[in-house]
Amino acid sequence: MNKTLLAASLLTLAASPAAFAQDKMKPFTMEGEMGFIFTTGNTETTSISAGVTAHQELAQWSNDYNIEGLYKKETVETDGIEEERTSAQKFFASAQGNYKLDNPDYRLFGFASYEDDRLSNFDYQATLATGWNHKLYETDTQSFEYSIGPGYAFAETQEGEEQNGMIVRASAAYQWLISDTAKFTQTVSTEVGADNTKSRAESALTATISGNLSMKLSIKLDHNSNVDSDVEKLDTETAVTLVYNFF
Template sequence: MKTLLVFLSIFTLSLPATAADFAALQKQKKASDFFKNAHKKKRNMMRMLNEKQKKSDMDENELSLQGEFGFLTTSGNTKTSVLKMALDAQHELKSWSNQYAFQALQRSSEVRDEEVENSRIQFSSQFDYKLVNKNNRLFAYAEYDDNEFLRLSDQFTAVFGWRQIAWKKEKSSFGYSLGPGYVTFTRADTEESFYDFIVRGTADYSYQFKNNAKFRHNVSAEMSEDTTKAKSVTSLTAKVFEKLAMKLSFEMILDENVSRNVDRFTTQTSVSLVYQFF
């Protein structure tokens, strides 16, 4: 009997220790699970950050190029043919955002057996240097325009200044720029060359629709004491098939530099096909 009492006493005294050990074991298991979950979350977060960084690197080294082609012909009392070709490229780098644009227009008209030809060749480029805040930028802009429609040849414009990206979201973006520059041109009627210092400002807005259609509106103005030039370009591009799209654009130009007997205000409406090379 005495032996049984001693055994029960020892067993009773050992119960708290066993419960404590069980609780400690449960805590240890929970702690292990906690660290495992924390490590798993950390790996997932690192994977997401790496994917985001890769996407950011791709965006910062993205090059896009698209070509535009349009043609119009008429017959009858007036025979007219108009050919339009254009290239538009954009190159995004880590510290730079560069844009290049080329446009060529050729018009041939035959009135009373007399053939008249006019052409326009325009090339422009802009280089934006991104500051610490990538929405704040310094830019350099250069443009060459030989426009027989307005009887202006060898127009050259160079501008340096400040560019601000007000917002750039998934569907829309808006930016503007302002800076001083220099312009030179030659009037075809007098063969006189002019040059002047200007202030150039621009504003650009774009919106991407859900059905792969894109709206874009660009306004620019060049002002000085003697000359003023303003241009507005509105375009709507809709995807037709894979890399092929159709573009409707409307351009208005007010130019006080034109030769005599030439309207200062002109418009241009065009429908063309656009191919996205890459």
């Protein structure tokens, strides 16, 4: 499938996590995050991580959007010769739209995602899925929801081999407002297919610095069950970023 069409399909849908209870009356919330790491000396590195998440709460729909990217470049000197290499270049976007039934905690969802990780086993990976979403509980400080349903995965390896087929997708999102200035979020998802099982997870702790500006500590896990022998199945990313709440 054409990459442009896959990426464009994200604009029609929306992905967890859900908004906090205190934000549920807001029609739209959005926050952006960014982190930088620069080192000099025997090894020179430049690392940039960035992301945007948004939530839209309507009378009949509850929509979520997520975009994130990572770039890392290294300059290493060996025997007096400098070698510059890119050690990470990753883009991920996902979106999920939840259509509320008579009981607004029961929804039907549509999901789409697209990932381009230049240094992974895959040239790209994309997913379309639909099914059942349930907001299991929501209080003033905590919320939990899950989604499960069938879908279709599109993927192409670095060698040009296509891996397309039916999948079952399941995801869950938990949020805890620890205090007025701190929150914890946990998201996890898995897409089980005949060729590959792709799983993602993120644990994050966010603390307000001043006004709309916060600091976020996060750990991300990205796992593929079927990769080449010289490629790691699990990628991890630990980051400290600044987060700005636009709305």
